[in-house]
Amino acid sequence: MKLLITHARIASEDSPALTEADLLVEDGRITRIGTGLEAPEGARTIDARGRIAMPGMFDAHVHFREPGFENKECIASGCAAAINGGVTGVVMMPNTRPAIDSPQIVAQVLESARRASPVRVLTAGCVTKGREGRELAAIDGMRALGVRMLTDDGDTTADAALLLHAMQYAGEFGMFFASHCEEPSLAGPRALNDGPTSYRLGIRGTPACAEEIIIDRDIRLARAAGAHLHIQHVSTRMGVETLRWWKQRGDVRVTAEAAPHHLLFTEDNIGDFDTAYKMNPPLRTRSDNEALIEGLIDGTIDLIATDHAPHTAFEKSLDFASAPNGVTGLETALVSLHDAFVSKQVFGWDLLVKRYSAEPRRLMCLAPARVAEGEPADFLLFDPSRDTTFDRGFMRSRSANTPFLGRTLRGSVDLVVLGNEVLLERDDA
Ligand SMILES: [Zn+2]
Incomplete structure (x- = not known):
């Protein structure tokens, strides 16, 4: 051609x-x-x-739902969505059914991706078997198939001793850990921020500190183990401040991502139980949006990732407490970030390319794509x-x-x- x-x-x-x-x-x-x-x-x-x-975007946090939930998304449809949004590479999260916790499942999803699309599909592997937080997944076998990122995304790996052990073990082999930060005992029914909206709607929310506690805990564990830790979907101002403090210390390798919806929306958007605004971590406040945008500009937040989380229209039509958490993002991210930030000169194309194309590839040890x-x-x-x-x-x-x-x-x-x-x-x- x-x-x-x-x-x-x-x-x-x-x-x-x-x-x-x-x-x-x-x-x-x-x-x-x-x-x-x-x-x-x-x-x-x-x-x-x-x-x-501009270079193709790279999304380091997507849920392609295969195997197990192909009624929501499959690898082929997820890749088609990626292309539609200008995204040419992705990292799949392992919270499928069965979970991506063994070399067999890794081989199966990579083969499915190879057949489905030219989009570069990488997968993360679970830290613990079945994401159950009880015993380590088959980390070594997954590493042999090219898995670099380990995460129990969807949940925090609650057992700190087990996570530390995994970090000591896998960190030596050049693997890194990605943390969904949410102290389980503080999580509400995982619907929304603990604040004015949760009081008004009468649903117990999850406070910002549930995230901040685990950001700090997991960085301390990574520091103790000498491992690289990546913080997923940061949603709170103090989460950003915690990351900034640790990055300034400089004695632990930590990176972080933010999702477009956490830059753009607040808990007020939920209005009267609109499940299109229900995700985990939940939407928070204008002050949190602003801190995340500042973090993206000053580098405290390394990259943008959508946490593309497809659910059927039926599931999202359930009442607010019962509907699943998550929004899709691959098809809307680039246009919405342009509309809200680049076209309004909050930041430039250089920052957007860095945060949504170059840095996510560097996280995965790939060379950034360049128009050169x-x-x-x-x-x-x-x-x-x-x-x-x-x-x-x-x-x-x-x-x-x-x-x-x-x-x-x-x-x-x-x-x-x-x-x-x-x-x-x-x-x-
Ligand atoms: Zn998550």
Whole structure:
């Protein structure tokens, strides 16, 4: 395949300025970048005037529900959703049924991913067998198949001694730990923040300190074990402050992620029991949003990850306390972050590319994708002046449990190129 893309404005993590240039893509690589490039014989030309070329996004926290819950999502539909949102690589969470806690299940999901899509699918493995927190999972066998991230996501590994033991053992082999931080004895029915909304609705909430306690506990365990710890979906101001304090000490390797919904929404959005805003960790307050945004800008939060968590419309139609936690995110993340932050100059494309493309790849020990000469083709074209309406027909996920359903936001992922394939080309672009 030969593709000449003319007059694209190129975004990178290194510079706030966009540089206009033409890109020539030949047989899966960006072979030339320059101005006034001629289309070689047999090349297709796309006029990208006004549009931005940037590396494919990478989402280090997705739930693809396979095996076990394919009515919500499967690896193929999850990958299709990723492409629709400009995401070319993902890390699956292991809270499937059976859980991804053994080399057999790891091999099965990786094979399924290989058959399903060219999207780069990695999987995390469980820390404990069945995520039950009682005995260690088959860590060594999973490592042999390339698993690097260990997590009991969905729950905290409550037994500190067991987690410390796992960290001492697996840390030596270059694996790292990702923590869902929630002190179990403080968790409500896992519905919402402990605050004005929980009092008004009469449902016991989960206080911010349930997260902050485990962020601090798990960093201390990682420090004792000499392991790398990654904190998942930070949702609280004091969680950010705790991370900042530990990062400034500099004697433990800790990274952290934040989800778009925790930057954009608060518990007030729940209104009268709207389950589209029910997720774990729950939505908190404006002050927490602001602290997370500051953390992304100053580097306390290393990366953005969506925690893409599909559930069926039926499940989400249950009453607020019974409906499952989670929102989808892959298809809406880039456009919603552009709409809320980049277009309003809260931060630039360089930060967004760093936090949602480069840093998540570095976390997984992959080279960041770059729009540069000689690099493998892994990029998208984004139109900042075109709107996207997130109706059901737009979605490629099997589920559409997102607060953005039916909403129109500024920005559009128009084209996705990965390797020798155009994975997405929006018809009306
Ligand atoms: Zn989680």
